[in-house]
Amino acid sequence: MRIHHVAGITLALFVTACSPPPAGTSAGIPCVNASAAHHAYVVVEHMSGAAIQRCVGFDGAAIDGQALMDQSGVQYMAHKLSSGKAVCQVDNEPPQVTECFPQNKPYWALFLETRRVWAGSTTGFTEASLHDGDALGWHYVAAADTSPAPPPLARPLPGGSA
Numbered sequence: 001m002r003i004h005h006v007a008g009i010t011l012a013l014f015v016t017a018c019s020p021p022p023a024g025t026s027a028g029i030p031c032v033n034a035s036a037a038h039h040a041y042v043v044v045e046h047m048s049g050a051a052i053q054r055c056v057g058f059d060g061a062a063i064d065g066q067a068l069m070d071q072s073g074v075q076y077m078a079h080k081l082s083s084g085k086a087v088c089q090v091d092n093e094p095p096q097v098t099e100c101f102p103q104n105k106p107y108w109a110l111f112l113e114t115r116r117v118w119a120g121s122t123t124g125f126t127e128a129s130l131h132d133g134d135a136l137g138w139h140y141v142a143a144a145d146t147s148p149a150p151p152p153l154a155r156p157l158p159g160g161s162a
Helices: 002-018 065-072
Strands: 029-032 038-045 051-058 076-081 084-090 107-114 117-120 135-141
Touching (some): 065 135
Parallel strands (some): 029 051, 038 135
Antiparallel strands (some): 038 051, 076 084, 107 117, 107 135
């Protein structure tokens, strides 16, 4: 009896582990418009080290950073500048925002991932143009961190081009 019970549990775990992710997800990662021809990602790393990722499918050659953020479902708040927009809050960090760039306070560092390599962004997120498999990365870092590390690499859709 005990052997059958263990075998049943093992089979259930095997079936669960080998089943494809539900529609609209990429290996368990929420994906908006998952059936689209191309996919881009948003990766967010909080100061605590906790990270989230979202996927957005698109059919054109590229998707801009503003559209990617808006469609990803990741909460964010941006402040309009003469040169574009700057992000003050992502995924509810910091929990309250009274000013976008408080002196000596943590900030959101922006990165772009292309071909599985992160680079610090030289533009604002609204000017970023992401192609299939690319990612927009945010890392919340201490004010004194002038060379922040990027967030974890995006985990692309199975069989994806990234």
